[in-house]
Amino acid sequence: MSFPRPERGSPLTLSAVVEVVGPDAARVVDAATGSVEVTGVSLDTATVRPGDLYAALPGARVHGADFVEAAIAAGAVAVLTDPDGVSRIAARGVTMPVVEVPAPRTRLGAVSAAVYDSAARRPTMFGITGTNGKTTTAYLMVSALEALEHATGLIGTIETRVGAERIKSVRTTPESTDLHALLAVMGERGIDDCVMEVSSHALTLHRVDEVVYDIALFSNLSQDHLDFHHTMEDYFRAKASLFTPERSRHGVVCIDDEWGYRLAQEATVPVTTVTSRLDVEADWIIGGDPREADLSLTSLGEVLYLRSSLPGDFNRVNTAMAAVALMQAGYAPRDVAEAVLSRPDVPGRMELVAPSDPERPDLDDLPTAVVDFAHTPDAVGAVLSALRPQTNGQLVVVLGAGGSRDPGKRPGMGAAAAAHADVVVVTDDNPRDEEPSVIRDAVAEGVWPRSRARLEVVPGRVAAIERAVEIAAEGGPGATVAVLGKGHEQGQEVRGEVRDHDDRVVLRAALDQRSVTR
Numbered sequence: 001m002s003f004p005r006p007e008r009g010s011p012l013t014l015s016a017v018v019e020v021v022g023p024d025a026a027r028v029v030d031a032a033t034g035s036v037e038v039t040g041v042s043l044d045t046a047t048v049r050p051g052d053l054y055a056a057l058p059g060a061r062v063h064g065a066d067f068v069e070a071a072i073a074a075g076a077v078a079v080l081t082d083p084d085g086v087s088r089i090a091a092r093g094v095t096m097p098v099v100e101v102p103a104p105r106t107r108l109g110a111v112s113a114a115v116y117d118s119a120a121r122r123p124t125m126f127g128i129t130g131t132n133g134k135t136t137t138a139y140l141m142v143s144a145l146e147a148l149e150h151a152t153g154l155i156g157t158i159e160t161r162v163g164a165e166r167i168k169s170v171r172t173t174p175e176s177t178d179l180h181a182l183l184a185v186m187g188e189r190g191i192d193d194c195v196m197e198v199s200s201h202a203l204t205l206h207r208v209d210e211v212v213y214d215i216a217l218f219s220n221l222s223q224d225h226l227d228f229h230h231t232m233e234d235y236f237r238a239k240a241s242l243f244t245p246e247r248s249r250h251g252v253v254c255i256d257d258e259w260g261y262r263l264a265q266e267a268t269v270p271v272t273t274v275t276s277r278l279d280v281e282a283d284w285i286i287g288g289d290p291r292e293a294d295l296s297l298t299s300l301g302e303v304l305y306l307r308s309s310l311p312g313d314f315n316r317v318n319t320a321m322a323a324v325a326l327m328q329a330g331y332a333p334r335d336v337a338e339a340v341l342s343r344p345d346v347p348g349r350m351e352l353v354a355p356s357d358p359e360r361p362d363l364d365d366l367p368t369a370v371v372d373f374a375h376t377p378d379a380v381g382a383v384l385s386a387l388r389p390q391t392n393g394q395l396v397v398v399l400g401a402g403g404s405r406d407p408g409k410r411p412g413m414g415a416a417a418a419a420h421a422d423v424v425v426v427t428d429d430n431p432r433d434e435e436p437s438v439i440r441d442a443v444a445e446g447v448w449p450r451s452r453a454r455l456e457v458v459p460g461r462v463a464a465i466e467r468a469v470e471i472a473a474e475g476g477p478g479a480t481v482a483v484l485g486k487g488h489e490q491g492q493e494v495r496g497e498v499r500d501h502d503d504r505v506v507l508r509a510a511l512d513q514r515s516v517t518r
Helices: 016-019 064-074 084-093 105-116 133-145 177-189 199-204 232-243 256-267 311-326 333-339 379-391 409-418 436-446 461-474 504-515
Strands: 027-029 040-042 051-058 077-083 098-099 125-129 150-153 161-162 164-166 193-197 215-218 250-254 270-275 283-287 295-299 301-307 368-372 393-397 423-426 454-457 482-483 491-494 497-500
Touching: 016 077, 016 098, 016 105, 016 436, 027 161, 040 105, 040 177, 051 064, 051 105, 064 084, 064 295, 077 084, 077 105, 084 098, 125 133, 125 232, 133 150, 133 193, 133 311, 133 333, 150 177, 150 295, 150 409, 150 504, 161 177, 177 379, 193 301, 199 232, 215 311, 232 250, 232 256, 250 256, 250 311, 256 270, 270 311, 295 311, 301 333, 311 333, 311 379, 333 393, 333 482, 368 379, 368 504, 379 393, 379 409, 379 482, 393 409, 409 423, 436 454, 461 482, 461 504
Parallel strands: 040 051, 051 077, 077 098, 125 193, 125 215, 150 193, 215 250, 250 270, 270 283, 368 482, 393 423, 393 482, 423 454
Antiparallel strands: 027 098, 150 161, 161 164, 283 295, 295 301, 491 497
16 A cells, blocks of 8 residues: 655755664664665555665564565665664675664654654644544544535545545554655645544554644543453553653543543643543533533533434544544634534444435335444444434344454453344454354354344355345344444455455345345
């Protein structure tokens, strides 16, 4: 995936790169530092451009130094790597300027920021972290900022936007090499505000180094990514690092859970708190429906009435968080209240899927169909609790769990589904390198103790979605099918192969087929 780079900029000499890295920590091999000029930075040979500094980083399976010839062929003029990388490059008989640093990833953000001069052209930065709600809150903020007539950028799980330009995302938060280039591009193109999802991986792996967010938001914390962080404490610490002077200027923290409450106490930047609970004190309290609004925000006697454009109590919190962040950035409360009325298009988040023919006479006989990215116990419970009151018939959920990722959350996901659904169809998500049946069994384990829900285990995601539509349609009108876990994703990873798969496309086809066969 190739991100845009700024069109303007001055080359940085290799000696200047060494100064940024830290002359006490860096050693230059095979070249005089003043004779080389660097115009870009890349850690992937597929995106190296002429004039680039190639960051050859150690990985879990391979070392970037083993691909140095490809980087040179693409135009790299120098390499940034660790001592092992220097040895590997020498062993390959390659002679070129090499900057050796003990831990190059920790210096990559500083180097990228200097090469692209991203700080000088950076828009107002909003960074959103938390387990659930990052993407929806980001889209709510972008939609509101556009309603306020601001040129807006977005960096997140689904896509990256630079004004009207859209680029499909590979990960939630890009590597620092791409991030600083993007921020410089946004500055060049007159982008006023950038809204970013900031993952715990990005914070731990130095992807957002040298970025200071004007407003940082924390939504919640629940079990996820423990294959990477190992403990909830480590996971929390990664998220909490965003709320330090090195990474942000002000925080907006939801204190609905214990982690948010703790973060509000421990953050080392000023924090504005938000809650929907009545048993805790906060700067802004989310209330009920005192007028025609969906929710109210109350602070020291000031009341702001808002209308949430998305269904579900969790989206009331997301809407409130977006509104408070905008007010903290200096926007007038009345303008914010009007701006958040704009309904964002959030792919794969409570996304309604309709049959191909909207004029079909049997539409009322078909179930309501929803696709959502929910892939943690809390997120599954939140989505289904929002759908339950709106469902007059059966609520049928399709659910799996990703392979090679935090296995401890799988039974909890099954239990969360069983607590709300009438039928739980357990199937495959992204099995990756695991045996799919082992994952299905773990999810189903959480369903078994819940006698209220009927369990069906259906190998193969397409077959499971078709079966869910069949069950819902046969149960009579008013049913809902919720396909959870993959959301906007357009591929399914199995044994190293990414196969074409989009839950929305499959679900629509199942609805179409159901109408034909009835």
